[in-house]
Amino acid sequence: xxxxxxxxxxxxxxxxxxxxxxxxxxxxxxxxxxxxxxxxxxxxxxxxxxxxxxxxxxxxxxxxxxxxxxxxxxxxxxxxxxxxxxxxxxxxxxxxxxxxxxxxxxxxxxxxxxxxxxxxxxxxxxxxxxxxxxxxxxxxxxxxxxxxxxxxxxxxxxxxxxxxxxxxxxxxxxxxxxxxxxxxxxxxxxxxxxxxxxxxxxxxxxxxxxxxxxxxxxxxxxxxxx
Numbered sequence: 001x002x003x004x005x006x007x008x009x010x011x012x013x014x015x016x017x018x019x020x021x022x023x024x025x026x027x028x029x030x031x032x033x034x035x036x037x038x039x040x041x042x043x044x045x046x047x048x049x050x051x052x053x054x055x056x057x058x059x060x061x062x063x064x065x066x067x068x069x070x071x072x073x074x075x076x077x078x079x080x081x082x083x084x085x086x087x088x089x090x091x092x093x094x095x096x097x098x099x100x101x102x103x104x105x106x107x108x109x110x111x112x113x114x115x116x117x118x119x120x121x122x123x124x125x126x127x128x129x130x131x132x133x134x135x136x137x138x139x140x141x142x143x144x145x146x147x148x149x150x151x152x153x154x155x156x157x158x159x160x161x162x163x164x165x166x167x168x169x170x171x172x173x174x175x176x177x178x179x180x181x182x183x184x185x186x187x188x189x190x191x192x193x194x195x196x197x198x199x200x201x202x203x204x205x206x207x208x209x210x211x212x213x214x215x216x217x218x219x220x221x222x223x224x225x226x
Contacts, residue, residue, distance in 0.1 A: 004218060006032075008122045012216035013037035016084045016120045019212075022050050025077045027110030028064060029085025030057040030103040033120050037084055042067025054080065056110050057103040058171050074113070083114035087121050088133045088204070090213055094119075094226045095187045099136030099204030102161070102170050108202055108209075116211045123217040131184040134159075136204040137177045137194060141167070144175050147199030154193055156181045174201055 002010065013036030020026060020041065028038060038053075038060065045051070045068050052072040055061040064071055085107055089097040096119065098104050111117045137158070139147045144167075148158040161168040161176040168176055184190055184205075191205040213224045 005122060008216040008218065009033040010036040012120045012122065012214050012221055014040040015216075015221050016118055016214055017041050017044060019082060019084075019118060020044075020049070020051060021081075024051050024081040025072065025079075026051055026053045027080045027083030027085070027114050028053040028055045028060050028069075029083065029107055029110070030060050030101045031086040033086040033122070034060065034084065035063055037120065038063045038069060039067050042069050045069055052077070054110055056085065056106040057101065059101075060103075080110060080114040082116050082118065083110045084118045084120060085111065087119050087125055087206070089127050089130050090119060090121055090125055090210070091127055091130050091187075094210045094213060094224075095130060095208075096206035096210060097130050097133050097135055097204050098206055099138070099176065100133070102136070102168055102176050104136055104204045105138050105170065105172055105174075105202040108206065111206060111209050117209050118212045118214060119210045120214045121216070123215055126215060129183055129185070130187055130205075131181045134178040134180040135184070136161075137179055138170055138172070138174050138201040139177055140199045140201060141173070141175050143199055144177070147197060148177055150197045151177065151179060151194065151200075154181075154190065172201070
């Protein structure tokens, strides 16, 4: 039995599949809402939909295999028709914080490669200003303490994400720093400043990338076009 929040995630994930058309190459994001999208997509594949996906994480690749969704990679595909992904925060200007699941680098790759990026979230992810959710930043393991110290000069106290007593290691072999900026007044500027720090691989700020936001709550879904 699904709780109310999971019911909304299922509703939003399944609704996003209507934008996927036969013959498309699709970027498959990560996270619990994307799970429902991939599961629904698998049902459409069963009845004849012909698509190929590029997953943003090993977990998503496992879901695709489980539900019968064919996968490809960028050695065979130069551009994606569509990417569907979740987010941890979405502000009024459709700027995003992503990376709660640790797949932010690959998520940004498939977002940048797509003609259209659709973000699927429940209502709780909509905010007036980014920053309440700690900003995930993927960093190189070598010298990560130095990288964290440089990031702290921008106004936060970074914490290396841990699991079972040790640092979480991304699918790329890197670490994640969770950075509580509290309120991010200028996401674009912060993103640029962070990327200039040696050791930063990618940030969880997705600026000017989303084209459509599908938001769900207990009353149904609504779609916002950028």
